[in-house]
Amino acid sequence: MGVVVSLEDRKSGSASLKPLLTLVAGDMERVNRTILSRAGSDVAMIPEIANHLIDSGGKRLRPMLTLASAGMFGFEGEHHVTLAAAVEFMHTATLLHDDVVDESDLRRGKPAARLIWGNQASVLVGDFLLGQAFRMMVDVGSLDCLQVLSDAAAVIAEGEVMQLAAAKNTATTEDEYLAVIKAKTAALFAAACEVGAIVADQDGSVRAALRSFGTNLGLAFQLVDDVLDYGGSAKDLGKEIGDDFREGKITLPIVLAYRRGTGESRAFFDRTLMQGEIRDGDLDTALAHLHGTEALADTVQRARHYGAVARDALAPLPDSAEKRALLEAVDFCIERVT
């Protein structure tokens, strides 16, 4: 019954997610129970699909952020658990809809829900989970939390549409790409942190600090994900790579490689990503361009920048085990790649 939190194995760095996991372990058990009970429905397809995703071994980073943000101020009770579960439901709903939009076949190494149950069910179960998330927020009864999370829901969807509109445009600027991931990834990280501060009854400056921490951690996290999809900055082989390339996704490594590239490399990215005409060996060519322009290494540098901003956002807050664990989580997120 327990939902396993799968930790990626430690790589070269020294930072670990373990302190965070240990601190929130008890509350995460409660979050997992809440998730399982709130994903229930007499309509059998709903728990089937929800559990397929929920059991699939995501890191559950977002709910952990809510728990740690509340725990930092000694909050005890139920509300942070309910909100953490609501945040995870919002994330799960987004994943279900994303897979439909991206026509993805795999999610966390398992067949995407849409392949098993169809696009239709994925859209509708996503809607159900979003509705349940709002119900859970209403149970908590904090209008401030509702505002933060409903803002996030609208902004996330806006970011997804922005990305769709910009899709396959190799001329995307770094700023444009940042605006997309700020909306589609960082907004939920920010909200997850901020609602932790809200339930713990913290004032506006603390809320702002945690919000800023979440935003910048989210940006760093997404940029590192972008690099990992190309095998990491150091040609870290042995995991499946190139999904973004095959789906024609414009991520920061591509943005940088394209802007820094030659006429020849631009023609290559236009053909493969804009026209979607991918031939054997093209992924290797793409990797050569990405490494040749230092695009992957510099995307990691950008991630380090946002990680540093995240750390400074927390600086004014009093020392606590949770604060130290969150700071280490920033490093962990970045060191995944190095």
Place this chain on the structure above:
Amino acid sequence: MGVVVSLEDRKSGSASLKPLLTLVAGDMERVNRTILSRAGSDVAMIPEIANHLIDSGGKRLRPMLTLASAGMFGFEGEHHVTLAAAVEFMHTATLLHDDVVDESDLRRGKPAARLIWGNQASVLVGDFLLGQAFRMMVDVGSLDCLQVLSDAAAVIAEGEVMQLAAAKNTATTEDEYLAVIKAKTAALFAAACEVGAIVADQDGSVRAALRSFGTNLGLAFQLVDDVLDYGGSAKDLGKEIGDDFREGKITLPIVLAYRRGTGESRAFFDRTLMQGEIRDGDLDTALAHLHGTEALADTVQRARHYGAVARDALAPLPDSAEKRALLEAVDFCIERVT
């Protein structure tokens, strides 16, 4: 700029939607302005798609229910306008997702958004509108309203999944079909009415009365829609019919015709609706079975039943122009078909 409320022309009956339209006309102007402003986004595709649907001449019955329910108690202010717009956004989001799920080509006689902008954009803009709807509810600041509408959001999605799971099952019972439309259609009618009572600060019995009114009006409305899709109970020709048949949708007319039918007619519906094998002339055969078993006329009778329940739900409330207009709207919804 103005959004036209298209009234279906009067048919044989004597009831009219005009009293309701006249009473809420001023507030509906404000609802339309709110809708246009809240569907705005810097991401151009969002207002394009939203306005495509919003301008397409729906009756806006749901927001009118909210306005009239609040107006019945002399409520003045802004909150009922904001909630009415939020209700319409929830409805619009559902339409966008429904068209993707049903693979529909037309919506209110215009090409479905998914045909113009694609399924992907339809899913994501639906998500955006739902997020905006929750933002607007948060602006109103009533946790009771948020509870009613978030319950509705989850229940609607649950009903859609239920329908998907039951799709193409000709053995569906009337009770099972009722459970589906209670969730996917009546829940939003009920919520639209109830939040009107809530903002007007009415007690639990008034809330329950309006909720019951909305539920039963919604059921009657959907059943009449089901009949209209087969041209009405009196072979009312001249409008495009048979969409539900072509999409293999099991609606109450089919449920009744199947249960009352012969082995031959059941084999016919199994082939056309379950196996989806539709040949020339099959719609005419279906109509012959539907008329031969009185399935259409009796579906209208069922609608009359729910209309009567809706009227009695309002009976204890004091007389007012709004109450009378709502009662007449029930008759209008049913007389559309006769």
